[in-house]
Amino acid sequence: QKAPTINLFGKEYPTDDWTNINKSIQDKLERNLIHQKYHPLNHLVNKIKHFFYKNYINRNGNPLFSVYDNFRPIVSVEENFDSLLTPKDHVSRSKKDCFYVNKDYLLRAHTTAHDNELIRSGLNCFLTFGDVYRRDEIDAKHYPIFHQCDGVRLFDKNELFRNAANEMDIFEKDPSNLKRTSEKQKNYTLDACKIVEYDLKNTLTNLVQFIFGTSSKINMKWVDATFPFTHPSWELEIEYKGNWYEVLGCGILEQEILTNAGAENHIAWAFGLGLERWAMILYDISDIRVFWSTDNGFLSQFKFDDPTHTKIIKYKPVSVYPPCPIDISFWLPEPSETFTYNSNDFYDLVRDVGGDLVEQVTLIDNFENKKTKKTSHCYRIVYRSMDKTLSLAEVNQLHKLIQTKAAEQLGVKIR
Ligand code: PHE
Structure with a gap:
């Protein structure tokens, strides 16, 4: 609420x-x-x-x-x-x-x-x-x-x-x-x-x-x-x-x-x-x-002073840690008073929970079950930290939390 x-x-x-x-x-x-x-x-x-x-x-x-x-x-x-x-x-x-x-x-x-x-x-x-x-x-x-x-x-x-x-x-x-x-x-x-x-x-x-x-x-x-x-x-x-x-x-x-x-x-x-x-x-x-x-x-x-405002440096990525992609699939709620699903709500939720550990979220599959008229979305979430290698346990925990919150807040059914 x-x-x-x-x-x-x-x-x-x-x-x-x-x-x-x-x-x-x-x-x-x-x-x-x-x-x-x-x-x-x-x-x-x-x-x-x-x-x-x-x-x-x-x-x-x-x-x-x-x-x-x-x-x-x-x-x-x-x-x-x-x-x-x-x-x-x-x-x-x-x-x-x-x-x-x-x-x-x-x-x-x-x-x-x-x-x-x-x-x-x-x-x-x-x-x-x-x-x-x-x-x-x-x-x-x-x-x-x-x-x-x-x-x-x-x-x-x-x-x-x-x-x-x-x-x-x-x-x-x-x-x-x-x-x-x-x-x-x-x-x-x-x-x-x-x-x-x-x-x-x-x-x-x-x-x-x-x-x-x-x-x-x-x-x-x-x-x-x-x-x-x-x-x-x-x-x-x-x-x-x-x-x-x-x-x-x-x-x-x-x-x-x-x-x-x-x-x-x-x-x-x-x-x-x-x-x-x-x-x-x-x-x-x-x-x-x-x-x-x-x-x-x-x-x-x-960290440099630039009195003439003409200095240009090239940034070197601090280090590149491995990305960790995991998919999430769910049935969208039927549009109702409480839930009208849109993808930006899901992106926001992922950011809210995952913060800067989430590098990318892409919708990779979207289909409708002809019989039940229900729509399913599958998103690929790429987890990657700017500062360290993420452990699988850490990522799984985050991913679980995203699943739970998506079900709670957006009314989706995790598949
Ligand atoms: N506000 C516009 C944008 O955010 C940019 C813009 C500003 C265009 C002023 C014309 C004049 O994309």
């Missing part, structure tokens, strides 16, 4: 049908990885801040971008979705994909959740860094907590056209151009959109070149994308050691967001990127769980 309240950061929040934050997530809320000196994510955050501090200086010689890296990850549904124009029925809002505190609050699914409030407070240029939370499958590249950096830059007419030879406008006056196209939003001029697009892409390619390309030129390509909060939108892919990686999403912020936040005479760009993804490419880290390791073999490799 669910407790009537859940304690997060020392505060009690009432629970309801939406509450789905488990103990393993709760335990990690205050780890604060990006603020741990010498942690690889901390190195990366410092590099990104340095890039913006060095290259963007205002008239008074101060940094143009202000940095917010201390917001608590609990945000309202309004901040995470509505303020960013995410449709009410958008899949990203689902309980399957987010960690809800209750029906009104959740652990932010992206740092973009703070954009509206920061614009409303009058800022024109800012960066936010923070931990974000998404329910997901389990493998070397996915973890339910990761970290993001978001950036926003607003322009007014003077700022945008400061280098223009003749008079130009942000807002379209010609009625025949008052329409949304693949290149622009309805009310903005094509000129304004093109200049903002250029500034955005230029900023981000320079950032990527600074972070990844200390000694060589990085190949990049822009790919069209869609987000509820930007139009047009793009993703940036980079080539690194022969592989292409998608490293960020960005676009021109929807005008409605600016208007709602009291910045109606402006046009703005926005971007968001995943810090683990960048750090894994940069430092050659192949398993996302290591960011949470408290093992000295991991942390000691990053």
Whole structure:
């Protein structure tokens, strides 16, 4: 049974049908990885801040971008979705994909959740860094907590056209151009959109070149994308050691967001990127769980000072211990008031019980018994520790516990 309240950061929040934050997530809320000196994510955050501090200086010689890296990850549904124009029925809002505190609050699914409030407070240029939370499958590249950096830059007419030879406008006056196209939003001029697009892409390619390309030129390509909060939108892919990686999403912020936040005479760009993804490419880290390791073999490799923010090291896996795969099969419960089965519930439960000893969970078989109409799922759970060889007894005990809890909490019948 669910407790009537859940304690997060020392505060009690009432629970309801939406509450789905488990103990393993709760335990990690205050780890604060990006603020741990010498942690690889901390190195990366410092590099990104340095890039913006060095290259963007205002008239008074101060940094143009202000940095917010201390917001608590609990945000309202309004901040995470509505303020960013995410449709009410958008899949990203689902309980399957987010960690809800209750029906009104959740652990932010992206740092973009703070954009509206920061614009409303009058800022024109800012960066936010923070931990974000998404329910997901389990493998070397996915973890339910990761970290993001978001950036926003607003322009007014003077700022945008400061280098223009003749008079130009942000807002379209010609009625025949008052329409949304693949290149622009309805009310903005094509000129304004093109200049903002250029500034955005230029900023981000320079950032990527600074972070990844200390000694060589990085190949990049822009790919069209869609987000509820930007139009047009793009993703940036980079080539690194022969592989292409998608490293960020960005676009021109929807005008409605600016208007709602009291910045109606402006046009703005926005971007968001995943810090683990960048750090894994940069430092050659192949398993996302290591960011949470408290093992000295991991942390000691990053114990260096980097005053110029250009140092790149290659991470050597501490040691590779053998994986231990075991399968689990069960009949799903018939959908009812109490149980509606979805795989993410099972992944969460496995994480809750197995913690970081679980490397991967994959659905390997899914069939329906034609006679009884019952569905059976078989998952392969790969147990592996980052720090030692697991004994069979240890793994079996864990596996038994997962079976018991799955039967109890999800209503499945172990086969
Ligand atoms: N919030 C988006 C994500 O998490 C990234 C993004 C931010 C895209 C800002 C466009 C603008 O994937």
